[in-house]
Amino acid sequence: MSDPLRIVVVGNGMVGQKLLEELAERRPSGLDITVLCEEPRPAYDRVQLSSFFSGKTAEDLSLVPPGFFERDGLVLRLNAKAVAIDRSLKQVTTSTGETLPYDKLVLATGSYPFVPPVPGRERPDCFVYRTIEDLEAMTEAGGRSKVGVVVGGGLLGLEAAKALKDMGLETHVVEFAPRLMAVQVDDGGGRVLRQKIEALGVTVHTQKNTVEIVDGEARRHAMRFADDSVLETDMIVFSAGIRPRDELARASELGVGPRGGIVIDNHCRTLDDDIYAIGECALWDGKIYGLVAPGYEMARVCAAHIAAAVPQEDADEPPQFTGADMSTKLKLMGVDVASLGDAHAATPGARVCVYTDERKQVYKKLVVSEDGKYVLGGVLIGDAEAYGTLLQMMLNRMELPPEPEFLILPSGDGAARPALGVDALPDAAQICSCNNVSKATICAAVRDGAHSIGKLKTATKAGTSCGGCVPLTTQLMKAEMKRCGLSVNNHLCEHFPYSRQELYHLIRVGRIETFDELITRHGRGRGCDICKPAAASIFASCWNEFVLKKDKAALQDSNDYFLANIQKDGTYSIVPRIAGGEITPEKLIVLGEVAKKHRLYTKITGGQRIDLFGAQVHQLPLIWKELVDAGFESGHAYGKALRTVKSCVGSTWCRYGMLDSVSMALAIENRYKGLRAPHKIKSAVSGCTRECAEAQSKDFGVIATEKGWNLYVCGNGGMKPRHAELLAGDLDDETLIRYIDRFLMFYIRTADRLQRTSVWRDNLEGGLDYLKDVVVHDKLGIGAELEAEMAQVVGSYACEWKKAIESPEVLRRFRSFVNSDAPDSNVVFVDERNQIRPATPEEKARFKGVPVIAESA
Amino acid sequence: MDGSNMDGPSTDTGWTDVCAVDDIWPNTGVCALVEGCQVAVFRLVDDGQEQLFAIDNGDPFSDANVLSRGLVGNLGERLVVASPIYKQHFDLATGECVEDPGVSLRTWRVRVADGRVLIAA
Numbered sequence: 001m002s003d004p005l006r007i008v009v010v011g012n013g014m015v016g017q018k019l020l021e022e023l024a025e026r027r028p029s030g031l032d033i034t035v036l037c038e039e040p041r042p043a044y045d046r047v048q049l050s051s052f053f054s055g056k057t058a059e060d061l062s063l064v065p066p067g068f069f070e071r072d073g074l075v076l077r078l079n080a081k082a083v084a085i086d087r088s089l090k091q092v093t094t095s096t097g098e099t100l101p102y103d104k105l106v107l108a109t110g111s112y113p114f115v116p117p118v119p120g121r122e123r124p125d126c127f128v129y130r131t132i133e134d135l136e137a138m139t140e141a142g143g144r145s146k147v148g149v150v151v152g153g154g155l156l157g158l159e160a161a162k163a164l165k166d167m168g169l170e171t172h173v174v175e176f177a178p179r180l181m182a183v184q185v186d187d188g189g190g191r192v193l194r195q196k197i198e199a200l201g202v203t204v205h206t207q208k209n210t211v212e213i214v215d216g217e218a219r220r221h222a223m224r225f226a227d228d229s230v231l232e233t234d235m236i237v238f239s240a241g242i243r244p245r246d247e248l249a250r251a252s253e254l255g256v257g258p259r260g261g262i263v264i265d266n267h268c269r270t271l272d273d274d275i276y277a278i279g280e281c282a283l284w285d286g287k288i289y290g291l292v293a294p295g296y297e298m299a300r301v302c303a304a305h306i307a308a309a310v311p312q313e314d315a316d317e318p319p320q321f322t323g324a325d326m327s328t329k330l331k332l333m334g335v336d337v338a339s340l341g342d343a344h345a346a347t348p349g350a351r352v353c354v355y356t357d358e359r360k361q362v363y364k365k366l367v368v369s370e371d372g373k374y375v376l377g378g379v380l381i382g383d384a385e386a387y388g389t390l391l392q393m394m395l396n397r398m399e400l401p402p403e404p405e406f407l408i409l410p411s412g413d414g415a416a417r418p419a420l421g422v423d424a425l426p427d428a429a430q431i432c433s434c435n436n437v438s439k440a441t442i443c444a445a446v447r448d449g450a451h452s453i454g455k456l457k458t459a460t461k462a463g464t465s466c467g468g469c470v471p472l473t474t475q476l477m478k479a480e481m482k483r484c485g486l487s488v489n490n491h492l493c494e495h496f497p498y499s500r501q502e503l504y505h506l507i508r509v510g511r512i513e514t515f516d517e518l519i520t521r522h523g524r525g526r527g528c529d530i531c532k533p534a535a536a537s538i539f540a541s542c543w544n545e546f547v548l549k550k551d552k553a554a555l556q557d558s559n560d561y562f563l564a565n566i567q568k569d570g571t572y573s574i575v576p577r578i579a580g581g582e583i584t585p586e587k588l589i590v591l592g593e594v595a596k597k598h599r600l601y602t603k604i605t606g607g608q609r610i611d612l613f614g615a616q617v618h619q620l621p622l623i624w625k626e627l628v629d630a631g632f633e634s635g636h637a638y639g640k641a642l643r644t645v646k647s648c649v650g651s652t653w654c655r656y657g658m659l660d661s662v663s664m665a666l667a668i669e670n671r672y673k674g675l676r677a678p679h680k681i682k683s684a685v686s687g688c689t690r691e692c693a694e695a696q697s698k699d700f701g702v703i704a705t706e707k708g709w710n711l712y713v714c715g716n717g718g719m720k721p722r723h724a725e726l727l728a729g730d731l732d733d734e735t736l737i738r739y740i741d742r743f744l745m746f747y748i749r750t751a752d753r754l755q756r757t758s759v760w761r762d763n764l765e766g767g768l769d770y771l772k773d774v775v776v777h778d779k780l781g782i783g784a785e786l787e788a789e790m791a792q793v794v795g796s797y798a799c800e801w802k803k804a805i806e807s808p809e810v811l812r813r814f815r816s817f818v819n820s821d822a823p824d825s826n827v828v829f830v831d832e833r834n835q836i837r838p839a840t841p842e843e844k845a846r847f848k849g850v851p852v853i854a855e856s857a
Numbered sequence: 858m859d860g861s862n863m864d865g866p867s868t869d870t871g872w873t874d875v876c877a878v879d880d881i882w883p884n885t886g887v888c889a890l891v892e893g894c895q896v897a898v899f900r901l902v903d904d905g906q907e908q909l910f911a912i913d914n915g916d917p918f919s920d921a922n923v924l925s926r927g928l929v930g931n932l933g934e935r936l937v938v939a940s941p942i943y944k945q946h947f948d949l950a951t952g953e954c955v956e957d958p959g960v961s962l963r964t965w966r967v968r969v970a971d972g973r974v975l976i977a978a
């Protein structure tokens with residue numbers, strides 16, 4: 001075998017990482033890759049960088065799958081910068097003085113933020129917006145500041161402004177050009193955009209040229225402009241464009257453009273055949289692409305070209321880079337902004353059609369070819385729904401309908417616009433530009449069984465980067481599924497042609513109280529393990545009857561049917577309610593005694609209560625009788641219902657406590673206990689912002705402040721953690737409860753089956769603002785209704801276990817066998833750390849038939 | 858009741874009387890011990906029409922004796938029970954697992970006489 005091909009990659013940014021993935025996927029044998037990464041961490045998602053401010057961590061943003069760098073032939077050097085290239089010796093020198101020989105060298109050095117040469121720009125608390133370290137420093141300064149200025153009103157500048165605004169600063173944007181986002185949008189669009197941004201409380205200054213930054217009087221800095229006006233601020237973020245990092249190339253005479261950028265050919269090669277440049281540092285056909293999708297395309301082209309240098313069987317002609325489309329669609333501070341192709345109508349003969357609605361603040365511009373047949377470009381502000389259609393029409397040169405202006409005009413009669421049927425797209429149409437996925441690839445994956453957007457993402461990678469193509473991909477998926485004769489709907493299951501939300505309305509409006517009536521009137525067949533528990537949950541949310549009433553019992557999952565959580569060996573666990581995590585010594589002793597008597601395994605749960613494990617069906621009522629007698633109630637750990645309301649010790653004991661968090665947690669838990677919902681609901685109350693109760697990870701969380709309670713909603717721990725968002729602040733007790741009533745009932749009414757509040761919120765059109773409108777501002781006028789519905793549930797609470805042990809008919813069902821009092825001989829325990837645990841299959845085989853073995857395992 | 862289950866005299870040898878029909882709530886199951894085996898017995902009621910089914914109580918996917926505690930219903934034409942542990946469905950008439958047809962449970966004969974439920978291998 002020949003010696004391995006030594007490859008050095010300089011830069012582990014988004015594009016550099018894509019190159020490594022592409023190489024790994026092709027797996028040409030005999031590559032020996034060293035990656036120099038100047039930053040202290042491997043590649044992360046710069047596109048999503050701003051989400052760092054909404055709680056995403058560096059790990060969340062990582063683009064590196066676990067174990068990626070552990071493979072053979074791949075070495076990553078963090079904090080390692082390349083400082084020189086010796087082209088004749090074919091080696092790279094690093095900042096640590098090492099030299100690395102290469103056969104092929106790839107420069108993926110990205111760009112640096114341009115800071116205009118204004119005197120005073122080196123002052124403290126002046127920042128750029130490019131790396132995680134930049135954002136960390138901004139966060140720190142934000143905490144000490146009241147006013148923030150962003151220099152530059154482009155895409156990134158507006159993102160930075162949003163970040164400052166979210167930190168609670170008085171925010172200004174200073175732009176040199178006469179309008180915002182000058183590159184992407186025209187004057188008309190810029191005007192609408194400005195109105196929208198200002199409506200959000202950001203002050204915009206256009207045509208301002210900063211001449212110096214000096215000490216301020218009231219604030220840290222004073223910025224002086226060419227027109228002699230002055231703006232005082234505590235911190236400044238420069239976002240005045242980017243410049244390619246071509247310093248290595250310059251020093252080794254690799255050929256750079258007049259305004260920077262490493263010149264490359266269609267294979268991404270520089271003028272040295274063994275050196276490539278890709279991503280934002282590369283200059284192709286006189287153009288630098290400041291977007292990630294063209295960079296990814298370069299990475300693919302480059303990887304293919306390198307792989308072709310290694311002898312292999314299927315040596316296809318490697319693909320070439322032939323330019324990329326720069327169309328973009330984004331949501332900037334909640335405003336839809338899209339720019340396509342020739343947005344400024346620079347093409348000779350181009351015809352322009354503009355639609356503006358000053359009241360709704362919508363601006364749309366369509367640029368078509370001279371003969372009116374093709375889309376050349378466009379600008380959409382405030383409503384970018386037409387983006388997907390227009391982009392595909394442009395990229396695929398699809399012939400336009402006779403009156404193309406209808407593509408951007410709102411339809412007065414409510415009729416659908418001539419949207420682009422996905423059927424009309426050619427097979428080769430590129431649907432996901434980030435990952436170069438075509439319509440044909442997506443349709444093929446659907447035919448192979450990818451029938452959800454999640455599966456489709458795994459199968460094709462479409463939609464996994466910027467996410468912009470997800471709506472179109474979903475449309476394609478549905479169309480293809482229809483073509484295959486598959487049904488596409490949000491129906492609960494084969495028995496009900498409705499979503500959970502629709503079923504909820506049918507039940508409430510029709511006052512339906514039994515499953516028989518429901519399925520006779522609105523469904524078909526006999527029901528199943530999906531629709532029965534869903535219906536039972538809705539009945540409970542609406543009418544709150546005893547879940548074990550004869551006609552309801554048959555609808556309940558095993559957990560609800562036996563009012564306990566089933567375990568892997570068929571035994572059950574018992575979780576009594578310990579509201580707010582507060583418990584008396586007497587009650588603790590009872591739990592200990594009951595557990596000891598029935599030989600149950602005991603554990604403190606993650607929800608501040610105590611779980612008793614290993615009870616068989618016939619033991620449950622005996623155990624619960626003792627617990628109910630001692631004053632315990634069901635903890636509903638088995639139900640899609642309110643679980644725990646955790647609390648911290650609060651102002652009663654804690655020296656920092658602002659309010660009595662324990663009392664509030666008790667009040668909340670006792671109010672909503674037993675409340676059935678589409679999924680489980682958890683809550684917590686903290687006595688101050690130190691947040692010892694972790695309220696911001698809960699479906700609804702409450703934190704005490706100097707001025708009252710802050711209410712956070714839609715947080716989640718679990719599989720996909722999500723920080724809760726502030727719904728309302730500084731509330732008194734009564735308003736707090738009112739908002740929680742409304743919030744919970746609104747969720748119960750509208751969520752899908754098994755949808756936690758976090759997922760529900762992520763799918764809620766209008767997002768947090770809409771939720772505030774409904775709950776706080778009562779825009780829908782349903783506040784009183786929601787409160788009344790909650791009052792009915794709260795007023796009809798009864799402990800399910802108390803009712804169960806008082807009903808002989810129900811108790812008869814708690815038997816392991818209908819014709820014998822014997823226990824299940826398949827349930828076998830062994831001792832471990834002085835408690836029981838289920839025996840393993842091997843242990844069972846050894847001890848067959850003996851119920852409890854008192855032997856250390 | 859299901860007509861086929863009604864044939865034959867109740868004194869037939871091999872039949873075990875396990876409980877009264879009313880001991881099984883409509884559209885639920887119970888577990889009975891029959892000749893040392895755990896049998897899940899289900900009572901399905903639809904439009905006043907009753908049917909009884911009996912299959913093994915053991916769930917082959919979790920090795921726990923739990924199928925009598927599963928939810929019953931239909932998937933297309935088949936009447937099924939869903940395991941409460943990992944939710945596979947088993948055909949009540951044939952014992953076959955819907956998701957994994959290679960796995961099949963033993964079925965038992967079941968009939969009603971004088972309001973009592975009788976099971977036989």
Ligand code: SRM
Binds near residue numbers: 567610716718720
């Ligand atoms: C017992 C306990 C673990 C422990 O020993 O600490 C536990 C045990 C189970 N959890 Fe949990 N979870 C327990 C606290 C948590 C927590 C922590 C918390 O509540 O503060 C979380 C993360 C917080 C959250 O929910 O956002 C948690 C996230 C989950 C999830 C993931 C939910 C999600 O939205 O991603 C599941 C799965 C599900 O519900 O679909 C789950 C499901 C389960 C189930 C029900 C799984 C099952 O079906 O068998 C477990 C059986 C419970 C039982 O009693 O038999 N458990 N589980 C904890 C009981 C708390 C209590 O007192 O009621």
Ligand SMILES: Cc1cc2nc3c(=O)[nH]c(=O)nc-3n(C[C@H](O)[C@H](O)[C@H](O)COP(=O)(O)OP(=O)(O)OC[C@H]3O[C@@H](n4cnc5c(N)ncnc54)[C@H](O)[C@@H]3O)c2cc1C
Binds near residue numbers: 012016081278466
């Ligand atoms: C806040 C923000 C939002 C953005 N939003 C979007 C968007 O919505 N859509 C979009 O398409 N694009 C967006 N972009 C642009 C996108 O992030 C870039 O196009 C992309 O990151 C370019 O990838 P790259 O690998 O070429 O450069 P980078 O990701 O910058 O990576 C270059 C890496 O090389 C390292 N490096 C440089 N020189 C050396 C050296 N000598 N030795 C070792 N390492 C070196 C750098 O430290 C860096 O880690 C955004 C950018 C930012 C900052």
Ligand code: SF4
Binds near residue numbers: 651687
């Ligand atoms: S959250 Fe505040 S009041 Fe509660 S324990 Fe922590 S520091 Fe004390």
Ligand code: FES
Binds near residue numbers: 434
């Ligand atoms: S276009 Fe960005 S993920 Fe598909």
